[in-house]
Amino acid sequence: MALTTQQLFDIRSTYGQAVSQRKEVFALTKPQLDAALAAIDGWLDANAAAFNTALPVAARNGLTAAQKVELLYLIAKKRFG
Amino acid sequence: MASGDTLATFFPADNEPPATIYAVYDTRNAHPVLVFDGSTDWEAVFTAILPRNYAGGGLTVNCHVGFASATSGSGRLQADIERMDASSLDTDADSFTGSFQSVGVTAPGTAGQIVVGAITFTSGAQMDSLAAGEPFRLKIRRDADGTSGTDDITTNMHLFAVEIKET
Numbered sequence: 709m710a711l712t713t714q715q716l717f718d719i720r721s722t723y724g725q726a727v728s729q730r731k732e733v734f735a736l737t738k739p740q741l742d743a744a745l746a747a748i749d750g751w752l753d754a755n756a757a758a759f760n761t762a763l764p765v766a767a768r769n770g771l772t773a774a775q776k777v778e779l780l781y782l783i784a785k786k787r788f789g
Numbered sequence: 790m791a792s793g794d795t796l797a798t799f800f801p802a803d804n805e806p807p808a809t810i811y812a813v814y815d816t817r818n819a820h821p822v823l824v825f826d827g828s829t830d831w832e833a834v835f836t837a838i839l840p841r842n843y844a845g846g847g848l849t850v851n852c853h854v855g856f857a858s859a860t861s862g863s864g865r866l867q868a869d870i871e872r873m874d875a876s877s878l879d880t881d882a883d884s885f886t887g888s889f890q891s892v893g894v895t896a897p898g899t900a901g902q903i904v905v906g907a908i909t910f911t912s913g914a915q916m917d918s919l920a921a922g923e924p925f926r927l928k929i930r931r932d933a934d935g936t937s938g939t940d941d942i943t944t945n946m947h948l949f950a951v952e953i954k955e956t
Contacts, residue, residue: 717828720828720943721826721827721828723943724826724827724828724943724944724945725826725827725945727857727858727943727944728824728827728857728858728944728945729857730858731858731900732858733858733860733900734858734859734943734944735859735860735861736943737862737941737942737943738827738828738940738941738942738943739941741943
């Protein structure tokens with residue numbers, strides 16, 4: 709289920725603060741960032757089932773949704789962050 | 790006092806923050822700044838007395854601002870005035886005009902540079918009929934949600950200084 713408008717707003721606000729604190733150059737406007745967040749959210753919606761299927765059976769059945777997401781985050785962060 | 794003369798100046802340490810949605814004090818390379826959020830309207834408030842030699846013209850509020858990370862895009866600034874006239878204003882409640890005056894600024898190509906947004910008030914109701922010798926409060930707001938015009942910068946804005954001059 710897609711995030712609500714308020715949830716996406718909260719993410720944009722949090723991310724804006726984080727980038728500001730790091731003083732990184734950031735070129736996206738608010739509408740452009742909003743579009744990116746919506747696209748990422750949509751991609752997660754579209755690929756959640758495929759992600760779950762890609763997990764070994766033990767992990768698929770033995771991990772909670774929150775644990776699976778945490779592992780996804782950690783791997784993505786290590787690879788690209 | 791003539792047109793163009795400085796009437797008051799304010800710096801981050803002068804801020805009297807409102808109870809909520811207040812700009813946050815910080816430093817940038819040891820320069821004191823007030824930080825304004827990129828998504829939610831945050832405000833700062835300053836108090837002064839309009840100098841006795843004010844000549845009765847309009848006011849221009851020059852906001853000296855920079856951006857934390859943005860090197861392009863538009864920011865939006867607003868200002869409002871509350872006259873604190875003797876035997877009239879009840880200071881237990883806010884009495885700003887409620888009609889913000891606004892201006893847009895363009896982020897400099899270098900994030901550390903300052904740009905000046907000039908917000909103009911005509912003499913009279915726009916400046917709450919403030920008169921020479923009277924105390925007043927000036928509220929500065931970043932219109933981050935773009936109510937009065939485009940503010941498309943995601944990241945924080947830094948307020949370095951405010952000057953009020955006679956227009």
